[in-house]
Amino acid sequence: MRRSSHVVLALLAVALPTATSTAAPQSFKGEYTVxxxxxxxxxxxxxxxxxxDTYSIDGSVSSAGLATLFDDTRGTISSKGKISGKQLQPQAFRADYKSGKKASMIEIQFANGAVTSTKVVPEPKKRNPKNWIALAASDLSSVLDPMAATVIHADSLDKVCGRTVKLYDGEMRANLVLTYDSKGSTSVRGYKGDTVTCRMGFEPVAGYRKNRKALNYLKNRSVIMVTFAPLGQTGVYAPIHAMVTTQIGTLTVSAGRFEATE
Structure with missing residues (x-):
């Protein structure tokens, strides 16, 4: 899970069930295969x-199958914040991961929906201003971290799509544009019922190198589909399946478990 794999990080984060404000504590668990x-x-x-009106999310990600022969990556991810109306307001995000012997960390702090600080270890290399789209202060307001960016608050399945989500992963600011594709149904451990699938457009905004082939492909040619299912009666919809085409093949994220534990 390298920092350059922005869409992979976003897709790994789709397992993030959340909830609207509630007096009684609630807990949820998602298990996914990439x-x-x-x-x-x-x-x-x-x-x-x-x-x-508070939430906290903890996750772990690890290489599996043949991937462990080439890039043995293991990591933990955490996010916490508040819920204001139907909007999540992150307060802190942290990702620690290790690929082989190389350890990396991303830490983002928020206040009132805006990024106040970002720490990345190891520090990014110096950027060439001629081909680098730098972040502006305005790019870092009303944004969500990768764990919260793909969770949707909506009144019904019909209203999940048709929105733009502002994602910040510690380096890149991107817009995730969701448009309606289809309805369906699915059955996994903890959930059996209706789903809605949105097509997701990936639009880099800042914090990236111009004319980068992989990003141009994701923006202009890639097909990204995300299928959402309701999380109990909370009014929240979390991805239960996602697919993205890349220059070298198709990546999918599928839930094997999607349920409330309390």
């Missing part, structure tokens, strides 16, 4: 808890 060209390459597990 596959590339039909082969399992990673596992992800996320546990979340909600009490009043």
């Amino acid at each position: 596959s590339f060209l039909g082969l399992s390459v990673a596992k992800a597990t996320f546990s979340s808890s909600y009490e009043g």
Whole structure:
């Protein structure tokens, strides 16, 4: 899970069930498999808890299958914040991961929906201003971290799509544009019922190198589909399946478990 794999990080974060404000504490768990060209390459597990108007989410991600022969990556992810109306307001996000012997960390602090600080270890290399789209202060307001960016508050399945989500992953600011594709149904451990699938457009805004082929492909040619399911009666919809086409093949994230634990 390298920092350059922005969409992979976002897709790994789709396992993030959340909830609207509630007096009684609630807990949820999601277990996901990440596959590339039909082969399992990673596992992800996320546990979340909600009490009043606060939320906290903890997750772990690790390489699986043949991927461990080439890039043995393991990491933990955490996010916490408040719920204001139907909007999440992150307060802190942290990702610690290790690929082989190389350890990396991303830490983001928020206040009132805006980024106040970002720490990345190891520090990014010096950027060439001629081909680098730098972040502006305005790019870092009303944004969500990768764990919260793909969770949707809506009144019904019909209203999940048709929105733009502002994502910040510690380096790049991107817009995730959701448009309606279809309805369906699914059955996994903890959930059996209706789903809605949105097509997701990926639009880099700042914090990236111009004319980068991989990003141009994701923006102009990639097909990204995300299927959402309701999380109990909370009014929240979390991804239960996601797929993205890349220059070298198709990546999918599929839930094997999607349920309330309390």
